Amino acid sequence: MSTTTSKKIAIVTGASSGIGYAITKELAQHDYIIYACARRLEPIQPLVDEFSTSIIKPYKLDISIIDEVVAFKEFLEKELPGQKLDLLYNNAGQSCTFPALDVSDANMQKCFQVNVFGHVNMCRELSKYLINAKGTIVFTGSLAGIVSFPFGSIYSATKAAIHAYARGLHLEMKPFGVRIINAVTGGVDTNISDTRPLPEGSIYEFPEGKEAFEGRQRMAKNHHPMSAEVYAKKLMGDILSSRDPVDVYRGTMATFLGFVSLFVPYCILEFALIKKFHLTKVFKVLKERNAQGKKQD
Structure with missing residues (x-):
């Protein structure tokens, strides 16, 4: 049963670690009541x-399962004072670091179910509570949604999708006074990095290919990522602000690479990615293999 309260109420998904954990703590320090959702x-x-x-209310939720999202909505129907929700922080995420041709259907579906469909379903099902409160919706976007890093095409596709959804939602929610913040996130020290090996039979399953792939997996750790606590403080500032910019750039290299992606031709950006991720040797091996295969034909 709901209780009368003057405190603001927030929902954070993926609250068990990293950004979600830090955001939950930051919100608690700013006098919010938080439904901390996680698997x-x-x-x-x-x-x-x-x-x-009374401040942190854990709730077991897998946003990739629509029945669980609907059940959560029905739970909130009885819980929320005045049927109002001040903040929905869509943070839950699924990594997917594989060469584009190696991504299995199961891995692709899971990534889209969590990173895209789950957030869309949360927004739709909880929208009336946010409209009643003239609340705020935040998405944990990513630089990967702007720059498709090597061996991350599917993850990049999910983040690009949620960026587009956030911008469309921003426009459509204006008449209701609901703010939308898409946090285009750079390096943050979390445990989301994918550690799964190359699939057996991958076209990159040779020493140079494995080295490049493993280097990509260590990308965030190797570039002085911002702590999740600092990131959360910056996002708290965005939440408390009256500004309504849609995209905010937070995390290591976020502002710089966001700027670069806007003004640097893609061919130059792609060349920089080849150098950055040591792909020159990898491409040489693949070209030699391809040439030998043609000779044999």
């Missing part, structure tokens, strides 16, 4: 212990 609730317990169950 695993045990990692959220330290926040419950620190702030109490």
Whole structure:
């Protein structure tokens, strides 16, 4: 049953670690009540212990399952004072670091279900609560949605999709006074990095290819990522601000690469990516293999 409260109410998905955990803590420090949603609730317990169950309310939720999203909406129907939700922070994410031709259907579907469909479903199902409160919706976007890094095409596609959705939603929610923030995120120190090996039989399954692939997996850790706590403080500033810019650039290299992507021709950007990720040797091996294959034919 709902209770009367003057505190603002927030929902954070993917609250069990990284950005979601840090955002949940930051919101609690700013006097919000937070429904901290995640597939695993045990990692959220330290926040419950620190702030109490009246502030941090863990809720087991897999946003990739529509029935669970609908059940959460029905739960909130009885929980939310005045049927109002001040903040929906769509943070849950799924990594997918594989060469474009190696991504299995199952991995592709899971990535889109979490990174795109889950957030869209959350926004649709909870929209009336946000409209009632003239609230704010935040998405954890990514530089990968602007620059398609090597071995990350599917993840980039999901982030590009959510960027486009956020911008369309921003326009359509204007009459209702609901703000939309798409946090185009650069390097942040989280555990989302994909550590799965190259699939067996990959066209990159040779020493130079494996080296480049493993280097891509370590990309965030190797470039002085911003701490999740600092990132959360910056996003808290965006949430509390009256500005309504749609896209904000947060995290290591976010502003710089966002600027570069706008003004540098893609052919130059692609050349820089080849150099940055040591793909010259990889391409040489592949070209030699291809040439030998043609000779044999």
